[in-house]
Amino acid sequence: MQELVPQEVVVEAGAAQGPIFRNLRQTLPHVPFTVVEDPKAFWASLAAARDPMGSGKKSLFLVRHKGEFLKKCPGSNGQVCCNYFVVNFASNCPMECSYCYLQEYLANNPALKVFGNVEDLVAEADRLFSRHRRFFFRIGTGEITDSLALDPYIGFCAEVIPFFAAQPNALLELKTKTDRVEGILGLNPRGRVVVSWSMNPQRIIDDEERLTASFEQRLSAARRCQEAGYRLGFHFDPMIEYPGWERDYRDMVERIFATIDPRRVSWVSLGVLRSTPGLKRIMRERFPSTDLLCGEQVLCPDGKMRYFQPLRVSMYRKMLGWIRTAAPAVFVYLCMESKEVWEQVFGFAPSCEKELGKAILSRE
Ligand code: SF4
Structure with a gap:
């Protein structure tokens, strides 16, 4: 996998302290650092760039996060939700997937930011977990960034994993398309990190996920994490339909479960390619040669475009069959799908988000 070194680091004066700042200084000695009182002028200049999203990924801004770090995953209107919380330690991602929804979601705010006040994040999480001891929190860091892409430079995971490892009622998920796991292999997750x-x-x-790790690199990183005591998850999302997709996806499933121990897999999710009319416009400008613009999609009640329902159901059933053959006991769920699709794929739909969240956690 290619290095994802930023061209420059711009530090908001209030964030020029603490472990993330020190890690950046240490790991990026040849990258120019600028400390500024207010980085907004830099962000405004991005708006004038020919490709604000592409330009935004090149400089790293270390800033203080002023609002709350933790929030409930927004899910998607009318779709079955899995009762997930997100903690945003960064915004935007240095990799370039043509289908990435951040291109639309962060269109007016495309700077690559890391929030340096990790001590506030931990204090907020601690207050929340202590207040609701009878609730089990499933928390992810990969909603508006990749959980590990910047970790070799910022060392965020080493700052928070010891905290999560000590929580009786929380599970942290680090979701990635990288193989950047070196910084977490020596830590003890104590069953609390997936x-x-x-x-x-x-x-x-090759075609759509630029700058990410190859399939083999991801799988090898997964195996190393498993050997280091981490539980694993796999998200076959977005599944993309093309001539011959069945052979490629079946091979992929077989390869994964021949390499890692399915008993240490906490969950597997399935989701098909999703877009919106706005995202398609952006993809056309930024990735005019992508094949993803050609496939037929229909507008669903939540405003997202997906393949026709019969095609989605058929894709999910096939994937589920390959997964069940390779790893019969592994827990599988659908991401952002309707109850009708759940019923056609699994023969049932969770009655509410709590039920699905509970089902996922009961496997732990
Ligand atoms: S790795 Fe994830 S966050 Fe990064 S560009 Fe790809 S889809 Fe977007």
Whole structure:
């Protein structure tokens, strides 16, 4: 996998202290650092760039996060939700997937930011977990960034894993398309951290997931994490339909479960390619040659475009069959799908988000 070194680091004066700042200084000695009182002028200049999103990924901004770090995953209107919380320690991602929804979601705020006040994040999480001891929190850091892409430089995971490892009622998920696991291998997750990979066949990685790790690199990183005591997750999302997709996805599933121990896999999710009319416009400008613009999709009640329902159901059933053959006991769920699709794929739909969240955690 290629290095993802930023061209420069711009530090908000209030964030020029603490472990993340020190780690950046130490790991990026040849990258220019600028400390500024207010980085907003830099962000405004991004708006004038020819490709604000592409330009935004090149400089790293270390700033203080002023609001709350933790929030409930927004899910998708009318779709079955899995009762997930997200903690945003960074915004945007240095990799370039043509289908990435951040291109639209962060269109007006494309700077690559890392929030340096990790002590506030930990204090907020501590207050929340202590207040609700009877609730079990499933928390992810990969909603508006990749959980590990910047970790070799910022060392965020080493700052928070010891905290999460000590929590009686929380589980942290680190979701990635990288193989950047060196910084976490020596820590003891004590069963409280799941490292999960978004997986696609190498053909899709080559065509659509620029700067990410190859399939083999992701799988090898997953095995190393498993050996180091981490539980694993796999997200076959977005599944993409193309001539011959069945062979590639079946091979991928077989390869994964021949390499890692399915008994240490906490969950597997399935989700098909999703877009919106706005995202398609952006993809057309930024990745005019992508094949993803050609496939037929329909607008669903939540405003997202997906393949026709019969095609989705058929894709999910096939994937589920390959997974069940390779790893009969592994827990599988659908991401952002309707109850009708759940019923056609599994023969039932969770009655509410709590039920699905509980089902996922009961496997732990
Ligand atoms: S790795 Fe994830 S966050 Fe980064 S560009 Fe790809 S889809 Fe977006």
